[in-house]
Amino acid sequence: MTTKILILGGGFGGVNVLKSIQNKFKNDSNIRISIVSQDNYFLYTPMLPQVSSGLIHPSDITVPIRKLCKQAEFYHAEISFIDLKQKLVTITRTFDGKVHALDYDYLVIALGSNTNFFHNKNIEKHSFVIKTVEDAVSINSQVINMLESAAQTSDEDFKKALMTFTVVGGGFAGVETMGEINQLVRDSVKNFYPSIGTENISMNLVASKEFILSELGPKLGKIAGNYLRKAGVNVLTKTKAVDAGEDFVKLDNGKVIPCMTLIWAAGTDIDPVIYNLECQHHQSGKIMVDEYLRVLENENVLALGDNALIKNPLTGEPYPATAQNSIHQSSTVVNNLYSAITGKTKLKKFSFKSKGMMTTLGRKIAIAVMFGLPITGPVAWLIWRTYYLSQLPMFEKKFQVATSWMADLLFKRDLTFIGLIKNKSLTKVDMKYDTPPIEDFFKD
Ligand SMILES: Cc1cc2nc3c(=O)[nH]c(=O)nc-3n(C[C@H](O)[C@H](O)[C@H](O)COP(=O)(O)OP(=O)(O)OC[C@H]3O[C@@H](n4cnc5c(N)ncnc54)[C@H](O)[C@@H]3O)c2cc1C
Known part of the structure; x- marks a missing residue:
């Protein structure tokens, strides 16, 4: 059997x-x-x-x-x-x-x-999400596309909207994405797009709670918020995004942010x-x-x-x-x-106490709680990298990531614009397959 x-x-x-x-x-x-x-x-x-x-x-x-x-x-x-x-x-x-x-x-x-848009169709239509590899590649393409567009416009208001990036969600996914994009945009404008001007960059992190990263507690959440502010991010707490269009995001306090890039990391379903x-x-x-x-x-x-x-x-x-x-x-x-x-072992009840939690906020900055102790700054960043690298499955992947990290410390970021991933339909092959078609199960 x-x-x-x-x-x-x-x-x-x-x-x-x-x-x-x-x-x-x-x-x-x-x-x-x-x-x-x-x-x-x-x-x-x-x-x-x-x-x-x-x-x-x-x-x-x-x-x-x-x-x-x-x-x-x-x-x-x-x-x-x-x-x-x-x-x-x-x-x-x-x-x-x-x-x-x-x-x-x-x-x-x-x-x-799945991502939860809380039935807001406009936000669903006009936002990027960060859940799959395709999502992350699309965000990267969008950011580079905005940089290229902003470098070639003389309309100052339009340039500001192109250079405004809004991330909604104060959890790990939202905060880490904001930290990464902030780094990418600021480095790129400084190194490759001098005509844009850093004064036109606007980074907004919108979070509904009183502080970001509520999983780490109020103290570290506030410290994380201050780190991001120092790095040039407007951290808007106790705020929700309620509407969006192609070129704006509307907040629940009535404020409308002219903005061409909205990333939604605010809920799961x-x-x-x-x-x-x-x-x-x-x-x-x-x-x-x-x-x-x-x-x-x-x-x-x-x-x-x-x-x-x-x-x-x-x-x-x-x-x-x-x-x-x-x-x-x-x-x-x-x-x-x-x-x-x-029947050889006994059933086991599930119980687990986390030893720590951590998150990165940009280059050489992270925030962590390890065995109840708060750790911030470059030490936390090193711990983050060491821990997450060790948890990555397969040696070849660890090697690839370590090489990419090393390259980032030595060289400037790659700004290749890959563009949209096109849906190319594959030739359909009718192969003999082990699994019987569904009809076979319901014959009688
Ligand atoms: C950007 C981001 C950053 C994160 N950072 C951290 C972090 O730093 N630390 C941390 O602990 N957690 C983090 N998380 C959360 C963590 O990823 C999830 O908690 C974890 O992946 C949950 O594991 P899971 O097996 O339940 O689901 P998943 O890992 O999401 O796996 C679900 C699987 O089911 C498949 N699937 C779903 N629906 C179907 C379907 N209908 N048919 C076929 N296949 C299907 C999917 O393709 C996927 O393979 C992060 C999440 C995101 C999105």
């Missing part, structure tokens, strides 16, 4: 479950492991803002999932439906758009989160597949799990990462949606899967 384990999502949760479940069932021919993801690579998000500023290359922080599949099958496909009753997952293959079904005995759900899952949900839409990370009333289904609501047993508060938490949850998921399948 073969036991089928199906992992949904190739991010921090999914890939870490994949890596350790393969080790647990090494060379066990009775176990069939499969993983499905709409991206054929794992993305190391903590360094994504550095791709948006051109500091590192997109492929520096992506690892093809197939490279991690030692004894697992990979499906490059979009998941459209999970049927918990029939134990079937419906997928649409990326290369030909055909719909298939995968069955399972044990399911792991780690589909992460749940994937529609998770919303449609027939199980118990938290009001945020996240999947409710028990202390063993099993989906309530579905003991053969486990969920982790951003798509699950996991409460800290010590505080009763949900664990924040971080890569760190997803990685730790993955080892509990693997232990509990192994326990359920073999």
